[in-house]
Amino acid sequence: MKYLYPFIIILLFSFFAKAQDECGTNRAEAIQRILASKSLIQKHPDGFPEDERYVPIKFHLVADSEGQQRVTEHKVFEALCRVNQEFANTGFTFYIKDGFDYMDNSAVFDYNHTSALTTNSCRQAFDSTAVNIFIVHDILNPTGSSGIIYSHPDDWLIMKNSSYFAPLSRTSHGLGHFFSLMNTTSDHIEIDTSSTCAQNCENVADFICDTPPDYNVLGPLGADDCTYTGTDQDSCGTPIHPMTNNAMGYWMCPLFAFTPEQSMVMQADYAKPSRAYLQSNYIPNTTPINQAPTLISPANSTTLSSNYVTLDWNDVPNASTYFLEVSRHSNFSQLTQTFITTQSEYVLALPEPNKNYFWRVTPFNDGYTCSDSLTSMKWTFITGPLALSEIDEISDWSIQPNPITSTVRLTLNVNRPINLNLDILSANGQLLYTEKHRLAANQQQIELANKQLKSGLYFLKITSKAGVEIRRFVVK
Structure with a gap:
């Protein structure tokens, strides 16, 4: 002693x-x-x-x-x-x-x-x-x-x-x-x-x-x-x-x-x-949240046709923001991607085809985070093969250069005339910029100015009546 x-x-x-x-x-x-x-x-x-x-x-x-x-x-x-x-x-x-x-x-x-x-x-x-x-x-x-x-x-x-x-x-x-x-x-x-x-x-x-x-x-x-x-x-x-x-x-x-x-x-x-x-005049949203999100699509255990997915859930009363988790592990302990979005859906391009993923959503407000126990149920899906394009009118497209410094340049191989919406999304899925284009058949190039994007990860989404395609790009 x-x-x-x-x-x-x-x-x-x-x-x-x-x-x-x-x-x-x-x-x-x-x-x-x-x-x-x-x-x-x-x-x-x-x-x-x-x-x-x-x-x-x-x-x-x-x-x-x-x-x-x-x-x-x-x-x-x-x-x-x-x-x-x-x-x-x-x-x-x-x-x-x-x-x-x-x-x-x-x-x-x-x-x-x-x-x-x-x-x-x-x-x-x-x-x-x-x-x-x-x-x-x-x-x-x-x-x-x-x-x-x-x-x-x-x-x-x-x-x-x-x-x-x-x-x-x-x-x-x-x-x-x-x-x-x-x-x-x-x-x-x-x-x-x-x-x-x-x-x-x-x-x-x-x-x-x-x-x-x-x-x-x-x-x-x-x-x-x-x-x-x-x-x-x-x-x-x-x-x-x-x-x-x-x-x-x-x-x-x-x-x-x-x-x-x-x-x-x-x-x-x-x-x-x-x-x-x-000190500012900003007043955060402190409204209590009393309901967990209900996941909508893709349906639980779905096998996707590509490695692109739109995750959708219901709007939760009083919630202005959502915390989305997507993971290769059912307990979300490793290999987890997290996103904060103000929308009740999120478009995601996953890097690995033919893999099983789990996802869940938690609602919160910037001034009210006591809803952490109201996380949604856990659903799963399997990504399909890596797709070059899901829009029949486009055989292939790419963003060059990537990473970019000043201009987003798209190169598209167009099979037949098509109307497209081009959207730039933040890493959290927020729409930052959009414009419309009518493209003729043949190889086409479209340039989008940087739009004063800060350094970081972004998504470029092209949408037509035939479908949606998404690519990632990085701003240096």
């Missing part, structure tokens, strides 16, 4: 040392930030005018450079649902800004805040109009041992996907730090330092007066649930009664909350000129 004592001492020291750090932010800097927020509160004794603050979040889902071990979108939906429940009485609602950012970058995947490569990669992906949350595999420095880092100089949050501390369930904790709150477990550091044990909550610990003392600095090692059964006392001998469900503590509760004063501090931080980039 005596050999265990040094380990315990080292473990305790590491946790107490971590407590001097506010989840990646130096404690002195954290104190400056919360004091600045409290100073702003004093200048606004009647509070801040907004009834509700709609805050955009850009989630960066980070995989290694091979695209492996990325957090699933379903986990993010669950985390954001929980965040909005925990912030329900604070005057904040958070929403997903423009879908997800998918990063395949090993330097960020195992995050090291001392690495210039890691930092520069995050800066390149940084969205200057949102709260940026990078969800990574691991954090390679001691300040990330809890699974959450708020990097004050960079103004982004790093959250660890796999940790005993389940940090995705603690997203509210990270957002609290983002809006200048400190850990309630700071109360073990400086509570009641005056000789008379007078109330000094304005100047010590977490600098918040309506958060009671909380000595649970060991987090999940010190408390395995949300119930406090201890007999701790402050330095004056008064029993303490910690708020175990406070979002800025280290307890393991089903749901967390903030106190009124914590809410006021966050509102003050949001009102700072430095946070103006978060």
Whole structure:
């Protein structure tokens, strides 16, 4: 047993040392930030005018450079649902800004805040109009041992996907730090330092007066649930009664909350000129969704005539957006393509003919993601042979060059005159541009200007009375 004592001492020291750090932010800097927020509160004794603050979040889902071990979108939906429940009485609602950012970058995947490569990669992906949350595999420095880092100089949050501390369930904790709150477990550091044990909550610990003392600095090692059964006392001998469900503590509760004063501090931080980039007139769709999609076509277990497919499902009441998954695996664990679309259908060109695929759909709104449990049934289909063309009037067609830099150029071998619609679709299936053409028989070329397309993946769809054809192209 005596050999265990040094380990315990080292473990305790590491946790107490971590407590001097506010989840990646130096404690002195954290104190400056919360004091600045409290100073702003004093200048606004009647509070801040907004009834509700709609805050955009850009989630960066980070995989290694091979695209492996990325957090699933379903986990993010669950985390954001929980965040909005925990912030329900604070005057904040958070929403997903423009879908997800998918990063395949090993330097960020195992995050090291001392690495210039890691930092520069995050800066390149940084969205200057949102709260940026990078969800990574691991954090390679001691300040990330809890699974959450708020990097004050960079103004982004790093959250660890796999940790005993389940940090995705603690997203509210990270957002609290983002809006200048400190850990309630700071109360073990400086509570009641005056000789008379007078109330000094304005100047010590977490600098918040309506958060009671909380000595649970060991987090999940010190408390395995949300119930406090201890007999701790402050330095004056008064029993303490910690708020175990406070979002800025280290307890393991089903749901967390903030106190009124914590809410006021966050509102003050949001009102700072430095946070103006978060403020806009956009109001997200927060309407609850209560129904799962019903898949329509192709019918379950259908064998297609080609490797092209239009996936169709019913419109879900109150849903403005859908998350589509297509996978070679029935549990969607690997080889899965994901798409976000505002339409209740999606046209897809699959790379492999004669293969079995599974698909399902989840409805959501940018400000309401608690519908993750309303995923549709899982259906399957088998792709047919790789087809050059399904339109009889066209024997073959191609996009050249591909990738493109300025102009989309089509070359078509036309057997007989035909009327065509040409559509450019985003990777999420959104229609970006359309035009009509009447083509005579023979080889034909059509040029479409870039239309200011950003770098990325797109689809070109040609439609006639005889059918539909789709090709992928990439803009450099």
